[in-house]
Amino acid sequence: MESPVCTRALIFAAWWPVDHVFPLAAVFLLASSAVGAMAYMRHLRKRHSALATDLETIADQRREAERALRETEAIYYSLVETLPQSILRKDLEGRFTFANKRFCAELGRSLDEIVGKTDYDFFPNELAAKYRADDRRVIESGRVLDVVEEHITPQGDTLHVQVMKTALLDSDGKPIGVQGIFWDVTARIRADEQLREKNVELVELARSEHQAHEARKQAQSLLVQNEKLASLGHLVAGVAHEINNPLSFVSNNVAVMERDLRDLLALIRLYRRSDHVIKQADPKLLEEIEEVCDRIDLDYCLDNFPRLIDRTREGLRRIERIVKELRLFARVDEGEWNEVDLNPGIESSINMVKGYARKKGVHIVMDLGALPAVRCRAARIHQVILNLLTNAIDACGENGEVRVRTETEPDALGVRVDIDDNGCGIEPAILERIFDPFFTTKPLGQGTGLGLSISYGIVQEQNGRIEVQSTPGHGTCFSVHLPIEPVRPPSPDGSGEHPLADERDGPTTTTPTPSLTRETVRPTSALKRGDGAT
Structure with missing residues (x-):
């Protein structure tokens, strides 16, 4: 490093005698070197101070990173090791890279015994193949697997397990494995099954109660119908008796009237054949007879009296049939x-x-x-x-x-x-x-x-x-x-004959078992026909 002093010294030396210059130049060179060294030392001190500051900053940052790492590890440990779920990670080849303590406990192995191994080392081949297929599907699709599966423990017990698996990605978003979490839901599944069974029982109970309610309604309907029949039986028996008595008189009288009318009509016809005799004996009497015949329309009467009698008999037969049905009803x-x-x-x-x-x-x-x-x-x-x-x-x-x-x-x-x-x-x-x-x-x-x-x-x-x-x-x-063999209560007189009713009583109240299909009516209800039931 060349200082200004050295430069001036060289210029001065150009005109200074040579023998005088060398000693003086040496002095200047030494002075210049000392000054340069001092300046460099000052520069080094500044650099050292800055470097020390940087090192302190780096140390602080490192301490902060270590603290954050410890906090992250604590949180991770809290999540992974204290939650009641089994957590695991695998690489693309299906080898375990991590497992929490719960998973290790379920397998009955330490973490060192699990890492680097595959499902085939711990589970039956068929089950391990399924787990491997699930892992591949999650890695290839990028979708979350969320299912309930049956797991066989090393002790041979069957558990229902809720399984969730996702792909494990690196910083570039490329899959590097699979991570999963699962937990035992056997109690929930069994509770659901029991709930379904209870629901079925409740449905059956409700159906039974409905059927019992319908049976009660049918029984009530039977009772009402039988009470109606019993009451009507008494009424009908009395009505039939009251109608039958005068009907007998009318029938007998019609029979007598028919006989007498037949004789009377024969006599009238005989008289008409004797008109000429009456005319000769008493013309005025004949005129009176003819006047009466015209007034009563004797020819019409002679022709229609037999038909009137026949219609009367038909009416009586209908009344007799009605009375008979009334008596049968009672x-x-x-x-x-x-x-x-x-x-x-x-x-x-x-x-x-x-x-x-x-x-x-x-x-x-x-x-x-x-x-x-x-x-x-x-x-x-x-x-x-x-x-x-x-x-x-x-x-x-x-x-x-x-x-x-x-x-x-x-x-x-x-x-x-x-x-x-x-x-x-x-x-x-x-x-x-x-x-x-x-x-x-x-x-x-x-x-x-x-x-x-x-x-x-x-x-x-x-x-x-x-x-x-x-x-x-x-x-x-x-x-x-x-x-084939009706079950009938014993008759009051022990004779084996058990009349349903007599003329004073209505029908008994023996209850049949009703049974209906399609548009149906129970035997206790009147059968509805649009065809005119009788």
């Missing part, structure tokens, strides 16, 4: 209890209505299966069949079909009679009234509304039931179910 105990095959009686009932069906354009098909003998009042049962057949025919239009089937019940404890028609069906709006006494949808004069009520009482007497399947516009099927 008393359905006619007939003896016997073991019979129902098929012959059913064929007889069908033969009785074939003419009526033919007139209506309805075809009757029989499909009668072999039946065991049934202990019943056969006449009463055939009355039920006849009534249901008539209703079915009335329900059908021209070219309609009524199919009658009989079969043994699957449990072989009873028989079943189906009367199925393809008629107008049952309207839901009137389903609850068809078994009601006196309910009918037939035109006035064509039905009393007692047929199904009587049928209900008869079937009930047998401990049977009536089922109805109906679709409006498509048809109706009445099914009569009868036990």
Whole structure:
């Protein structure tokens, strides 16, 4: 480093004598070197001071970084080692690079024994292959795996484990492995299973309660129906008795009137043949007779009196039929209890209505299966069949079909009679009234509304039931179910005969088991037919 002093010394030396210059130059050189050294020392001191400051700053930064690292390690330890979850990391080859203490405890290995190993070193091959496939899928897709799996512990226990896995990335965002966390959710899964089981039990309980409620409603309906029938039985028995007494007088009187009128008409015709005799004997009398004949229109009377008598007799027969049905409604105990095959009686009932069906354009098909003998009042049962057949025919239009089937019940404890028609069906709006006494949808004069009520009482007497399947516009099927051996309470006199009712009593309250499908009505409710039930 060259100082200004040295420079001036050299300039001065150019004109200073040489012998004088060298000593002086040496002095100047020494002085210059000293000055330069002092300046350099000052520079070094400044650099040293700055370096010391930098070193102190670096030391402070290092201490701060070490403190932050300790805090981070504490937080990491708190998260990784104290949470009740197992945590692990693996590299791209599936080798463990880290595992927390909980995971180590579950495997029963130390961290040193785990790091560098793979799942194949700790789990069955099939399970290890699954874990490896999950790791690859997470690394390749970059998506989070969040599932509940079954884990087999080294002790052979099965656990339900919630598993979450994500890809492990470097600072450039490239995958370098996979990290995962999982925890035991066996208690939760079992609680969920128990909850589902309890829910199923609750649903079944609710269904049972609903069924019990419906059964109570049906029982109440049965009770109401039977009370109605019992009360009406007393009323109807009295009405039938009151009608029957004067009806007997009228019938007897009509018979006498018919006989006398026949004689009287014969006498009048005989007198008319003697007009010429009267005219010769008393012309004025003949004129009076002819005047009266014209006034009463004798020719009309002679022609119509027989028809009037016939119509009167028809009216009486209808009244007698109504009274008979009223009496049957109040008393359905006619007939003896016997073991019979129902098929012959059913064929007889069908033969009785074939003419009526033919007139209506309805075809009757029989499909009668072999039946065991049934202990019943056969006449009463055939009355039920006849009534249901008539209703079915009335329900059908021209070219309609009524199919009658009989079969043994699957449990072989009873028989079943189906009367199925393809008629107008049952309207839901009137389903609850068809078994009601006196309910009918037939035109006035064509039905009393007692047929199904009587049928209900008869079937009930047998401990049977009536089922109805109906679709409006498509048809109706009445099914009569009868036990082979009806369970009947002993009769009051111990004779084995147990009449349902007498003229003073209504039907008994034996409760059948109702059963319904489609648009159906229970035997306790009136069967609603749009075809005019009787």
